[in-house]
Amino acid sequence: MSDRRETSAASRGRASAGRAAYHHGSLREALIDAGEQLARSDGLDGVTVRRIAAACGVSAAAVYRHFPSGDHLIAAVAQRAREIMARDMFARLDTAAGKPAIDRLREVGESYIAFALAEPRLFSLVSMPMTTPPDRLDDPNAADLVRNIVLELEPPGEVDEVRVAGRMMLAQSSAHGLALILRDFVPDPQVREMLIAGVLDRVGVGLEA
Amino acid sequence: MSDRRETSAASRGRASAGRAAYHHGSLREALIDAGEQLARSDGLDGVTVRRIAAACGVSAAAVYRHFPSGDHLIAAVAQRAREIMARDMFARLDTAAGKPAIDRLREVGESYIAFALAEPRLFSLVSMPMTTPPDRLDDPNAADLVRNIVLELEPPGEVDEVRVAGRMMLAQSSAHGLALILRDFVPDPQVREMLIAGVLDRVGVGLEA
DNA sequence: CCGACATGTTGACAGTGTACACATCGATGC
DNA sequence: GCATCGATGTGTACACTGTCAACATGTCGG
Structure with missing residues (x-):
């Protein structure tokens, strides 16, 4: 169960957030980062809630703890x-x-x-x-x-x-x-x-x- | 079964296609018409294969007899x-x-x-x-x-x-x-x-x- | 009349956004 | 120290999307 968190959290954050990552560390920023990369490579159609969440090693529903809707996440990106x-x-x-x-x-x-x-x-x-x-x-x-x-x-x-x-x-x-x-x-x-x-x-x- | 054809075919085509409507009449044009209306009212997001097909009283798969993909239909619209x-x-x-x-x-x-x-x-x-x-x-x-x-x-x-x-x-x-x-x-x-x-x-x- | 062909339907699969109930973890009060 | 609570993340489900394969139907040429 902890492997998922490690694989994703190791690649980002962690250092910026003082100690070891909390639930995720700072998922909100990570989501925007992932969205940016996804937009760069795959264009607007490639920027989807599920793919951004997956890129952060997190379930899609987790996004809704930080953004009221997928459109708000896109807007943040x-x-x-x-x-x-x-x-x-x-x-x-x-x-x-x-x-x-x-x-x-x-x-x-x-x-x-x-x-x-x-x-x-x-x-x-x-x-x-x-x-x-x-x-x-x-x-x-x-x-x-x-x-x-x-x-x-x-x-x-x-x-x-x-x-x-x-x-x-x-x-x-x-x-x-x-x-x-x-x-x-x-x-x-x-x-x-x-x-x-x-x-x-x-x-x-x-x-x- | 003929009611579906009548309700949709009556509103368009029919006159242009000589006799009574064939399977649908001229579905291709009807799809583009419906797409145009849908785009006017609901914007790009509202223009979907299934909704266009439904607006023509036709199944979604029928679209693929006239367009190689949904994007081609959108492009035609x-x-x-x-x-x-x-x-x-x-x-x-x-x-x-x-x-x-x-x-x-x-x-x-x-x-x-x-x-x-x-x-x-x-x-x-x-x-x-x-x-x-x-x-x-x-x-x-x-x-x-x-x-x-x-x-x-x-x-x-x-x-x-x-x-x-x-x-x-x-x-x-x-x-x-x-x-x-x-x-x-x-x-x-x-x-x-x-x-x-x-x-x-x-x-x-x-x-x- | 009958086969061939164009056209349309059904049902399925993967993928999408999103909501709900549940689980887990950090902090905070006693 | 321990319980509780709120923040955060998971699992699952639903409605929707594009698209395909298998099947059905209707029209026309021989």
Whole structure:
């Protein structure tokens, strides 16, 4: 009976949770981890309650001690994916500090698209409508990041909220749509690069208008 | 035993198939019809082989006489949805004949977004990656439509294919991304209108660059 | 008229989410 | 130290899903 716990608990957690694992240690995090891996490899269809539970060496019903439904677990994995992507984007922004706002905005767009193409299946979760509100509203959020840069494009003194919203939406819509179309319909990497450059050039023009 | 056939066959087909209905009449079309309705009302999750079959008064296994798998049926429904949307767009374009290319391109974008917001669940199928090639490549296709208008933006004499591709991609990406974001995250119709106008204005600028 | 073929049904199997009753373990009060 | 209690995990069951093999039925060509 203890073998099951050992095989799964040994691979993860344990060290992070002070002493030896409690019933499981911290199953909630483990479930999200497993879900992330499953999403990476098998896509959204592969992310199922039973498979995630099995990957943690735990029965399916155990999931419901930590999430009110399977959809909530998926949503948590999606939130995790958004955090990963946000980290990517922030890291890339650090290397571009000092550049003009419009260039940094382009970096963000490129980063967003690059993530979608590097992790196409995980990206499906990123772009899922969020059924459950994120646990922490204060951590790195892609939308806020875009907003902050867009604000720099505003003429000093007065910020027109409508204009800000329009610019944000142009940036987000074009990056999001382009990422999806490239991922699903344009396999050739060279063509992808060409289209990314072509679109982002024009978006830049539109953003400054 | 004939009651089942009557209740379902009476509502559709029959007239189109010359005489009285054969085993079912034309089940293939009926399945796609039912799938379309199901997608409209219940969304992608509601579109299942068994429910479509039941809606046609037919056993689930019967589906496999007309489609190699359930995914192929879904794909056929998706193709149907694309045709419906394309018809919308063509109709709207007819009323805008004579206007400059850039204005007609905007009409197409507005039409695309309007469809996504009017039929949010059906739109999920539209934007599905096409696993199976469409039956007829020659009928109204949204991408070709956009391409034809974009070609009018090219300077007469020479067409730069890279520039054409970039413009097409900007138009499609921004409309697609905006439609998705508005559908999933912006419930307020007034805000939607404002954002559509704001984005399309800027896309217009980018397209003419 | 009758066989061949297209089409539809039945029943089964594996896999899914989820709820209920039960088991087990850690901590906490006495 | 011991009992109890709450948190956590298990087992089992139900309704649902896609899909297949075996069988039934209805239509058309010879």
